[in-house]
Amino acid sequence: MTRIAFIGLGNMGGPMAANLVKAGHAVTGFDLSHDVLKAAEATGVKPANVLTEALADAEVVVTMLPKGQHVLTVWTDVLRSVPKGTLLIDSSTIDVDSARKAHAMAVDAGCLSLDAPVSGGTGGAAAGTLTFMAGGSKESFAAAKPLLEVMGKKIVHCGDAGAGQAAKICNNMILGISMIGVCEAFVLGEKLGLSHQALFDVASTSSGQCWSINTYCPVPGPVPTSPANNDYKPGFAAALMLKDLRLSQEAALSSGASTPLGAEAAQLYALFEKLGNGGRDFSAIIEMFREAN
Numbered sequence: 001m002t003r004i005a006f007i008g009l010g011n012m013g014g015p016m017a018a019n020l021v022k023a024g025h026a027v028t029g030f031d032l033s034h035d036v037l038k039a040a041e042a043t044g045v046k047p048a049n050v051l052t053e054a055l056a057d058a059e060v061v062v063t064m065l066p067k068g069q070h071v072l073t074v075w076t077d078v079l080r081s082v083p084k085g086t087l088l089i090d091s092s093t094i095d096v097d098s099a100r101k102a103h104a105m106a107v108d109a110g111c112l113s114l115d116a117p118v119s120g121g122t123g124g125a126a127a128g129t130l131t132f133m134a135g136g137s138k139e140s141f142a143a144a145k146p147l148l149e150v151m152g153k154k155i156v157h158c159g160d161a162g163a164g165q166a167a168k169i170c171n172n173m174i175l176g177i178s179m180i181g182v183c184e185a186f187v188l189g190e191k192l193g194l195s196h197q198a199l200f201d202v203a204s205t206s207s208g209q210c211w212s213i214n215t216y217c218p219v220p221g222p223v224p225t226s227p228a229n230n231d232y233k234p235g236f237a238a239a240l241m242l243k244d245l246r247l248s249q250e251a252a253l254s255s256g257a258s259t260p261l262g263a264e265a266a267q268l269y270a271l272f273e274k275l276g277n278g279g280r281d282f283s284a285i286i287e288m289f290r291e292a293n
């Protein structure tokens with residue numbers, strides 16, 4: 001049994017903390033939202049009224065927050081309160097520079113730290129089947145792994161500080177670009193009189209195959225479980241895809257990498273969001289290409 005402080009109990013953090021409770025850990029939670037904290041309490045998380053209350057006696061602190069600025073603010077407060085040797089795990093998706101800053105702050109305070117963003121969405125968080133991409137020292141990874149295994153089914157140590165966030169945004173940049181490519185191909189196929197099923201049967205078994213077509217096909221029919229069959233309810237919301245594409249472009253700028261298709265994908269998702277589609281599944285961007293015709 002480990003004493004865990006879980007900070008940020010929203011759509012992802014709530015079910016992740018609930019799985020830690022189910023596995024027998026003592027989890028104290030804190031969230032700025034009273035409603036969110038109440039919902040977590042119903043799953044066995046002990047609610048704290050203030051951050052410091054959640055940290056009392058914690059051996060491990062997990063954060064699951066919206067952005068880099070939230071993580072840096074919370075980690076600053078956490079590191080003022082916890083003893084040396086405490087392990088801090090951040091599972092939020094944030095920019096690589098903030099993740100590296102957070103690690104440096106933890107090192108200065110004599111604490112262990114890991115950036116461990118996830119993929120798998122709210123379904124994976126609830127089922128305990130997330131993929132964790134971790135960055136940090138071998139010692140931090142070894143200490144965190146048993147807890148990550150409670151919340152996820154695949155745990156990859158990607159390298160040193162920030163490597164988890166780097167892997168996450170590189171993966172999602174591929175995903176954003178590939179989804180746009182698949183959508184363009186289906187719109188072109190429609191114009192050429194090709195049925196969705198025929199294009200799927202060929203491309204999903206040929207060199208065009210990728211997750212965006214084989215598992216998450218953006219038209220209804222060929223893959224019955226894809227959001228296209230459910231009026232494009234997320235799934236993975238377009239606003240979150242835009243967030244990750246923007247993070248990839250910030251990282252490209254600060255590292256000097258050339259990512260012209262990533263930049264174009266970010267612009268297209270920004271337009272899609274501006275048209276009121278941020279809450280829809282990211283595969284619904286196919287409609288924007290149809291309308292452009």
Ligand code: NAD
Pocket residue numbers: 007008009010011012013030031032033036064065066067070073074091092093094118119120121122235236240243
């Ligand atoms: P969410 O908005 O549902 O939850 C974030 C929670 O953090 C909120 O409940 C908010 O009240 C709380 N919070 C904000 N600032 C705080 C502070 N200073 N102290 C305490 N609590 C604070 O977001 P989410 O969907 O759970 O996503 C969390 C992170 O996980 C994001 O970085 C997101 O990009 C990433 N992520 C989300 C998904 C997904 O499908 N939702 C998938 C993978 C990764």
